[in-house]
Amino acid sequence: MNKKLTIYSDNFIWIKGAKGLIYNPRNGDYLLFDVTDEIENICNQLNIYSNLYGINLDVDSLHPTTREFVQNIIDKKFGFINSIETEIISLPPLLNILNDVEKLKQDKTRSEGENILSYFSTITLYTGGICKNKDYYKQTFYPYCSDKILQAKKITDFLNEIKSPYLNKLI
Numbered sequence: 142m143n144k145k146l147t148i149y150s151d152n153f154i155w156i157k158g159a160k161g162l163i164y165n166p167r168n169g170d171y172l173l174f175d176v177t178d179e180i181e182n183i184c185n186q187l188n189i190y191s192n193l194y195g196i197n198l199d200v201d202s203l204h205p206t207t208r209e210f211v212q213n214i215i216d217k218k219f220g221f222i223n224s225i226e227t228e229i230i231s232l233p234p235l236l237n238i239l240n241d242v243e244k245l246k247q248d249k250t251r252s253e254g255e256n257i258l259s260y261f262s263t264i265t266l267y268t269g270g271i272c273k274n275k276d277y278y279k280q281t282f283y284p285y286c287s288d289k290i291l292q293a294k295k296i297t298d299f300l301n302e303i304k305s306p307y308l309n310k311l312i
Contacts, residue, residue, distance in 0.1 A: 147195035148220040194231035265312040
């Protein structure tokens with residue numbers, strides 16, 4: 142039975158190698174999936190801008206894995222199935238990364254690390270003493286298991302500089 146799969150316009154679809162992702166930035170929901178030839182073909186067709194995020198499918202003839210993929214899209218409300226006679230327009234979103242590294246490299250007046258704090262949702266502060274998590278050294282230049290103590294003034298100055306609506310946790 143021919144139906145039309147339409148993806149809601151606020152969702153992104155990406156494929157990289159054998160893995161795929163559908164992501165809704167409005168609510169943070171996502172669907173990770175394994176890419177088969179049939180699923181890759183569906184995603185590629187959906188990503189053709191002129192298809193307006195909709196493609197005709199014979200749902201009954203799909204491989205069970207692909208049918209499950211389509212059902213997950215519907216269940217997680219990334220898209221919906223409708224009649225092929227019903228004309229629905231869903232404009233695919235355009236990804237615009239304002240601080241893309243390649244863009245920043247071209248603009249010599251800007252730094253690749255500028256405003257990085259505005260992207261943090263969690264900050265863990267280690268002030269010195271005994272280390273509980275030895276993996277923090279992978280994220281910071283500060284000596285992670287030192288007997289040196291980070292001064293309270295430096296911590297408060299640092300925290301006062303952060304202006305991010307996404308920062309919701311200090312550890």
